[in-house]
Amino acid sequence: MKFYDCSTAPSPRRARIALAEKGLLDTVERIEVSLREKEQMSPAFAAINPYLTVPVLELDDGTRLLSSTGIYHYLEAAFPEPPLMGRTAAERGVVADLEWRMEWDGFSAVGECLRNTVQGMAGRATTGPDPYEQIPELGERGRARAQRFVERFDALVGDKPFLAGDFYSIADITALVVIDFAKWIKIKLPEDAANARRWYEAVSSRPSAAV
Ligand SMILES: N[C@@H](CCC(=O)N[C@@H](CS)C(=O)NCC(=O)O)C(=O)O
Structure with a gap:
């Protein structure tokens, strides 16, 4: 491949x-x-x-x-092993729900902020071939959405080892990447977000996180 x-x-x-x-x-x-x-x-x-x-x-x-x-x-x-999208039908549904949340509330929020504010992306406010201009208000909205995302992440993790429960999944992968991406716009997990920080430590210390 x-x-x-x-x-x-x-x-x-x-x-x-x-x-x-x-x-x-x-x-x-x-x-x-x-x-x-x-x-x-x-x-x-x-x-x-x-x-x-x-x-x-x-x-x-x-x-x-x-x-x-x-x-x-x-x-x-x-390559089903190890499973990354849930083992049972219910787990697969839960992972898909979480993955969508990470994409929409997380990834799209940070991207919206970055692409509408960074000078080097002028005329490139979306990916792809079409030359969309930046809209500063969308930059601000993206920042507000990304801030809410990190603030709510602690409750989403709760006391579970991983986002979907006791197993690691693509939702953890996307969430880790989003949280590191948010640092590009100077947004971090809150200091007192104990669950989120414990989760972050666990997923970012897996060997796969460093590749
Ligand atoms: N949801 C898509 C997003 C892909 C995407 O936007 N990739 C970015 C890099 S993070 C890119 O290729 N950007 C090209 C550009 O900025 O012109 C995926 O995950 O594959």
Whole structure:
């Protein structure tokens, strides 16, 4: 398999962690796409992913998976052990609910703030080929949403070892990446968020978190 990666960007980190948890990271050919150099906008990369984003996982039969979600689903189906999306039907539903929350309340909030405020993203307020202008109010709204996300995260974890319960899942992966991504806009877990901090310590000390 070929893995189109960017070592500094949050979304490919989600796929990298999942690959590492499945014990597959060393088996894929990794191709670094420099977002700093705008390599994702090149015609060569557009032929690989017309949405101009990383990660991309290219399977041995040539099928290309163009999102973290697609990659999570493929890995879980093709390499079921260890499970990352729940073991029972109910757990799978709970993980999917949490994963959506992490995407929407977390990832999209931080991205909304960053893309609408950082000067280098002027005219690039969304990913992809369309040149949307920044809207400063959306930057402020994204910051407020991201702040609420970190403040509510402690209650979401509660006294459970992991977000979905007693097992590690893609929801933990996405949440870890979101919380590290939020530092880019200077938003951190509150000092007194004991559950969230205990969870963060546990998930970020797994070997997969450092890949
Ligand atoms: N939800 C998508 C998001 C992919 C995405 O937005 N990736 C960013 C890096 S974190 C990207 O490729 N950005 C390209 C750009 O900014 O032009 C996924 O997880 O695959």
